[in-house]
Amino acid sequence: MPRRMDAGATGFAADFAAFLAEDRDNGVDVMGVVRDVLSRVRDEGDAAVLDYTRKFDRVSLTAETMRVTAAEVDAAFAACGADEIAALEVAAARIESFHRRQLPDGFSYTDPEGVELGLRWSAVEAVGLYVPGGLAAYPSSVLMNAMPAKVAGVPRIVMTVPTPDGVLNPLVLAAAKLAGVTEIYRLGGAQAVGALAYGTQTIRPVDKIVGPGNAYVAEAKRQVFGTVGIDSIAGPSEILVVADRDNDPDWIAADLLSQAEHSDDAQSVLITDDADFADAAAAAVERQLAVLPRGAIARQSWEKYGAIITVPALDDAVPLVDQIAPEHLELAVADPEALSAKIRNAGAIFLGRHTPEAVGDYVAGPNHVLPTSRTARFSSGLGVLDFMKRSTLIRCDAASLGRIGPAAVTLAVAEGLDAHARSVAIRLGNGG
Amino acid sequence: MPRRMDAGATGFAADFAAFLAEDRDNGVDVMGVVRDVLSRVRDEGDAAVLDYTRKFDRVSLTAETMRVTAAEVDAAFAACGADEIAALEVAAARIESFHRRQLPDGFSYTDPEGVELGLRWSAVEAVGLYVPGGLAAYPSSVLMNAMPAKVAGVPRIVMTVPTPDGVLNPLVLAAAKLAGVTEIYRLGGAQAVGALAYGTQTIRPVDKIVGPGNAYVAEAKRQVFGTVGIDSIAGPSEILVVADRDNDPDWIAADLLSQAEHSDDAQSVLITDDADFADAAAAAVERQLAVLPRGAIARQSWEKYGAIITVPALDDAVPLVDQIAPEHLELAVADPEALSAKIRNAGAIFLGRHTPEAVGDYVAGPNHVLPTSRTARFSSGLGVLDFMKRSTLIRCDAASLGRIGPAAVTLAVAEGLDAHARSVAIRLGNGG
Incomplete structure (x- = not known):
């Protein structure tokens, strides 16, 4: 069972503070290994990249074959199921439409003293997109990372994706094609990050690197930061559901588990103003865990990091939400707009009883790359502005x-x- | 003499690449020291902060006296010269006016499928502003860091400034008053950064920390990143002047030296289409160096990192500018708008012969906190958006x-x- 807290009970403040301070980052220390890989890639270029790929991915490539050709992309696209391509197309179109609205305007004006002033936005020239291979190869992540760059007007979008034992998910290539990726390389790990940051004989360097990856990839991004820009380093996924008694406990349980199934360090939290509903949702979670394919992972996450917090009234959830600053916030209440207007810190907000978080992971349109680990206090989900920069002008x-x-x-x-x-x-x- | 390069000469490409790759960061390794300081501040709070302040700044404070009172701020304000206060007021009003234009609009709409979508901006709740003390105590930096936060609507702006041997520049306090800083503490170094990030018994933690500092402060910001947001880590200052023959060499020399005087690792570069003008500007630099109060520092910067590049025509400067991606770009040419329109990468652009970079450091209105070390390829100067974050909404x-x-x-x-x-x-x- 996950922890239960009652916001009306004595000792709640201290319990909640301890809950907030909990560190779910069970990161391994890979700093030294990554430093060596990056330094060899910087010095030797292609030779180092190909050597590490042989070693870590068990694939022998050449400077020529490490690039995925347009014909290979087309073949992969043709090999995907029609339903899946159609769903990807729906997602791509909706993501593009939402992100187009984020395109910023510059300005220029002459002030009363006669000084001409302005601000101009321009796209980053070249972006690298890291895509994990193997089990965690998610075509939806390709769309979410590449589409904002495309909308921003980035002329060169370079994707790297490892092909352990030669395996490459055709849907990942199909998503890259739909998202306007301009170059693809069969590379992964810190060596791919190094190739993107420093360039090799074959790969021209980029200006910014985005995309999720394992601990080695995250550390490599940290180490090349400064040479290139990076997006934020994502922590384990989270969902916070605020729900009143008028919900179907099974629906809310399904939402809690949709994050818990990501990894054993994911976090699902329910805040409700009704103790009976809390019990009913907890029971529904147990029933669904028993039949969920990824139930073992979800159970670990739920029991270790899950929480159910009861509050005297829904408005009492607001300060708790702002302190948790959740990546995903569901407001399954009668008047979600009113509650949402009071909240300052949340990466993405899902309003009402018919908006499960997962719809935002795939097709709603807003980005699914969102701030985790309380960083929504000061940072935002990925967007078009992350692929642009400002110059100011004075005359x-x-x-x-x-x-x-x-x-x-x-x-x-x-x-x-x-x-x-x-x-x-x-x-x-x-x-x- | 600084290096001279001719873009028309054989071997230029290699020389220019080597120039770009040059690392001006002579940073010392302070990682271990900073880790210890942060960890003690986190564990012990006020006691650690006060102890480090006694040790590093030679000042004995208490939990009470470490805070600068409103009466002390008012007294400092009254002690400043009327001219200086008037100049600060001009600067504050102009910075505020330019930054107000950066306030972003959110949006919301219902799409053809009936999905309600939106994006909402909100201010960060609490920001920490690190201000260096002693020699590098610049009131202009207080304005440039605090005003965007104020304009963004940040309710709590906390400033820390060390007072080595008890000395505190009254102009720094006057600038804080004008910029709407809400709390000020007499603290500096990694211990101040730790207090802002983790909080102490006296100081509530903030969500984001900005502002310049020495190597210890920069490393402390790196280490607390994730717990709080940070601005970029600034490198040594730079100016790139593109000038034709129709300039007064003395004016251009003055501009080159205005950056060179910052520090011996600052960089000043001149690109011109006229070799005679290059000689004349170089000679003017020598004449001015001889009489400049900070001439010794400026000479070191100019001789070690300065450069004069001649190009066949002004348009040939464009690709060089984009690769250098300068913090400050002056276009002292007949049609600066036309040249500016071709340039992608520059933090701030100063157009025409009557716009010295220094006017942007103080009073023009745009921010003087700008991307250095080629990072204008992917990042921007400080602005209102750095103190806000986005939430997306789906219903x-x-x-x-x-x-x-x-x-x-x-x-x-x-x-x-x-x-x-x-x-x-x-x-x-x-x-x-």
């Missing part, structure tokens, strides 16, 4: 510099930066 | 879930995630 003429320049000179002198002051003053005719 | 009803749900079920099954599929299917009436 003075002699008259407008005459108006604002003296204040700059005063501050530069106050800070002891005389060359700064002089570069303004010389144009005001009193510093040459 | 289905039975009918709209009926339309998009089946594709989600297909993809979940294809990915082997049956609990995901089930949470949708159960609501479609075929999964219970």
Whole structure:
């Protein structure tokens, strides 16, 4: 059974604080290994990448065959089931449509002092997309990572995907085709991240790397950060469901388990204002666990990290939600908009009784790459802006510099930066 | 003399690549020290923070006196020169005005399938602003870091500033007052970062930490990343000036030196289409170096990292600019807008002959916290969006879930995630 907490009970504050402080990151220390791999890839390029691929993925490639050809992508696409392609197309179109609305506007204006000011957005030139291979090869993740880059206008989208023992999921290639990926390489692990960041004889370097991966990939992204940009490092998945008594306990149990099945360190939390409903949902979870294909994993997650919290009234859930800052928040209540308006911290919010979180994982349109481990307090899900950057623009003429320049000179002198002051003053005719 | 390169000469490509690859980061390894400081602050709170402050800043404080009172801030404000306060007020008003234009709009709409979709921006709840003390105590940095947070609507802006030997620059406090800082503590170093990230008995933790600092502060920010958000880690300052022959060499030299005076690892680069102008600018730099108060620092930067590159025509500068991806780009040419439109990578662009970079450091309005070390390829200067985050919203009803749900079920099954599929299917009436 997962832990039960009652927000009305004595000692709740301390229990809840301990719950928040719990670390689900059972990361292994792979820093040294990754440093060696990256350094060899940087020095030797293709040779190192091919060697590591032979060793870790048991596949012999050449500089030529490591790239997946357009013909291979087309063949994979043709090999997929028609239903699956149709579903991917629905997802791709809906993701594209939602993300197009995120395209930002720059601005430019002349202010009262005659200074022309502006802000301009531009797409990153080249992006690398890491896609896990083997068991965790998710075509939905290809769409969610590549479509925002495509919408942003990134001209070059490079995907790497390992092919352990030569196996490559055709749906992953189909998703890449739909999402506008421009190059694909059969590479994985820290060596793929190194190839994307530093470039090799065959692979030109990119400017930013995104996408999920195992501990080695996450550490490699951390280590190349600065040379290239990276997205956030994702932790285990989470769902927080706020539900009143008027829900079907089976529906809510299914939602809790849809995150618990991800991994044994995933976290599912239910907050409800009805203790009887809490019992009914807990019982429904037990019934469903017994028949779920990934029930063993889901049970570990539920028993170790799951929680059911009862609150006196639904509004009492708000401060708890903001402190948990969940990746996924379901509001299965009568007036979800009213409750949602009070909440500050959540990656994605699923409103009402007919919006299971899983619909957002695949086809709703918003991104499923979302902030985990309480980071929704300060960060956002992946979006178009993550593949763009801003330049600011300033233009003075002699008259407008005459108006604002003296204040700059005063501050530069106050800070002891005389060359700064002089570069303004010389144009005001009193510093040459 | 700085290096000279000619884009028309044989071997230029290799020379330029080597120039780009040069690492100006002479960082010391402070990882272990910082880890110990953070861990003690986390465990002991106030006691550790006060102890480190005694040791590193030679100041004895208590939990009470470490906070700067409103009366102390007002007294500092009153002690500043009227000119300086007036200049700070000009700067604060202009920064606020430019940043207000960055406030983002969310959106919400119902799509053709009847799904309600939305995106909502909200401010981070609490931000920590690290301000260096002593020599590098820059009131302009206080404005540039705090004003975007204020404009974003951050309710709690906490500043820490060390007071080595008890010294605190009154202009820094005056800037904090103008910028809407809500709490100030006399703390610095890794211990201040730890106090902001983990909280102590006296200081409530924040959600994001921004602001410049020495190697210890930068490493502390790296280590607390994840617990809190951080801004980018700034490298040494840079300027790239593209100038034609019709400039006064003294003006351009002054601009090159305005960055070189920052530190001996700063970098100033001139690109010009006229070799005679290159010589004239180089000579002007030498003349000004001889009389500059910070001439010794500026000379080291200029001779070690400075460069003058001649190009056949101004348009040939564009690919070089994009590869350098400068923090500051000055376009001192006849038609700067035309040249600017061709450039993808630059933190801030200063257009025309009357826009010295230093005017942007203080009063123009755009932020002076900008991406360094080629990171303008994938990142942006500090702005309002850095103090906000997005939540996405999805609402289905039975009918709209009926339309998009089946594709989600297909993809979940294809990915082997049956609990995901089930949470949708159960609501479609075929999964219970």
